[in-house]
Amino acid sequence: MENKVTVLTTVPAAPERLLPRELVDQHGVQAASDQELLQIILRTGTSKYSVAKLAGLLLQHYDNLAFLAQANLTQLQEFPGIGLTKAIELQAAFELGRRSLQQSQLRRGVVVSSGMIGQQLVERMQGTVQEELRVIYLDTKNQIIQERLIFTGSLNSSVAHPREIYHYAVLLSAARLIVVHNHPSGQVTPSQNDLVFSQRLVKCGEMMGIQCLDHLIIGSKQYLSLREAKFI
Structure with missing residues (x-):
């Protein structure tokens, strides 16, 4: 009786990366990328741009989080899917980060x-x-x-x-x-x-x-x- 060798004709797909909230839940907030953290804050995209695409556009335009943190409400609302509410939430998140850094620096x-x-x-x-x-x-x-x-x-x-x-x-x-x-x-x-x-x-x-x-x-x-x- 011949032994048959099974040949894999397809390569197993790489496991998909967890959604940002699932990633944070399972591995902590430090495991999330800059784009994934922005996705969590933005929550939703538009019919044309997914929330991941929108977060990516923000980072692409401003190059890094430091420049994005300096954007004012008017500048943020120039992006599709970012109205006044989301713009305020973004600024609030960056301001919390600034205050946390200031207080931690002073406590040294x-x-x-x-x-x-x-x-x-x-x-x-x-x-x-x-x-x-x-x-x-x-x-x-x-x-x-x-x-x-x-x-x-x-x-x-x-x-x-x-x-x-x-x-x-x-x-x-x-x-x-x-x-x-x-x-x-x-x-x-x-x-x-x-x-x-x-x-x-x-x-x-x-x-x-x-x-x-x-x-x-x-x-x-x-x-x-x-x-x-x-x-x-």
Whole structure:
């Protein structure tokens, strides 16, 4: 009886790659490509372009995620299948990534000086067209707990009040804090409002047992420490 040899006439098909959501579910979000992550955010395509094709067109046009993250709402809506809602969702996703990176960068090590914070925030805040007041909350070891944007606008007694700043200090169980605000003019000379506000902050902190270590004014490529300048 002859032995028959079975000859494969077809090559087995390569296993299909999982859909983006299935891939993330089974292997984690790190396993997804840039295009697959965009597909998850976009969710749907159009009758002409699948969601995979649409995500690919975005990356092809902007070359990489860094450039895509800079696109404004109008530019995003120029692509077929991207209306205002999807454009906003894309911008929100990129903004979450930026904020996460900023906070993780600030949490490296212990804050040993105002200069450490000042230099980092000069890079981030210079060129900002509106005044922003941010507070960096620290624990007893000067480890950063959180950086928080308190408000946007001119620094005066009608909008800036220590209670808002110390409210979050209590919620976060912070032991110390550093206040930072920028001057869109680029100059770091403190105004009278800056000085009065800073002195109120220090006094309130003394009463609450939460130390205001410094108030930094961010300008163009430079910063001023009110503590080092002996204004507080």
